[in-house]
Amino acid sequence: MHCKGTALVPSKFQFVFRESFSGAEVTCAELAKYMRQIGLEGIAYQRCSRAIALQLRFHESVLGLNPKSIVREIAAMEGSGGPSLTKPESSFVLNGPLSGLWHKHFFFGHPSVIAANALSMSKAAQEGLARAHFAEHISEESIALYVEDRVTRPLEWRAKNQKLTGEWIVFVRIEEKNYYLGLASHSRAEEDIKGWAPIYRAELPQLVQISPGLFG
DSSP states (O other): OOEESOTTSOTTOEEOEEOTTTOOEEOHHHHHHHHHHTTOTTTTGGGBOHHHHHHHHHHHHHHOOOTHHHHHHHHHHHTSSSOOSBOOOEEOOTTSTTTTOEEEEEOOSOHHHHHHHHTOSOHHHHHHHHHHHHSSOOOHHHHHHHHIIIIIHHHHHHHHTTOBOOEEEEEEEETTEEEEEEEEOSTTHHHHHHHHHHHHHHHOTTHHHHOGGGGO
16 A cells, blocks of 8 residues: 655655545555546656645545546646646745745636636626616526626636636646646645645655745
């Protein structure tokens, strides 16, 4: 039940992974198989941590997230897939606690993520739409037109212009290559990333020099 010498993990290390939601141990072979199943093989398989595979399994099993939404964004960054649907990748604040790390949005079908993208217009614009569609009466037609303007068009525009937001894929860049560490919530990124930091460091020892604030 140990992982040894796989992907980013130096050969001198051994790991036992245990899923928090099931209590089951997960072998390195199982994680590798899962990464192949979701399409990471041939994209950045050797630069994806076992931690991100474990997180993806959790999100798929417990939260119903389709892992292909993450794989699509990784493939776009690697130049081996279609265009990204989300905002360009960017680094965390220089000299901040996550300095040295990068993040890339991924969009998925969760109500909070959809709402964050569809409802991002200004308060004045929201009020203007409501007045325009419901000034005189409420009908099936006025509701349908309001939803079109309030939800459908903003989502379509954001997707077309690569402006969708969501949660984050966390990675580092070493010699112009991306090494994908894990996932983090937009609203609690520092907490999520620091919670997994010991695992990330074990898989990628250089992380201590790249992002020293992560371990401060």
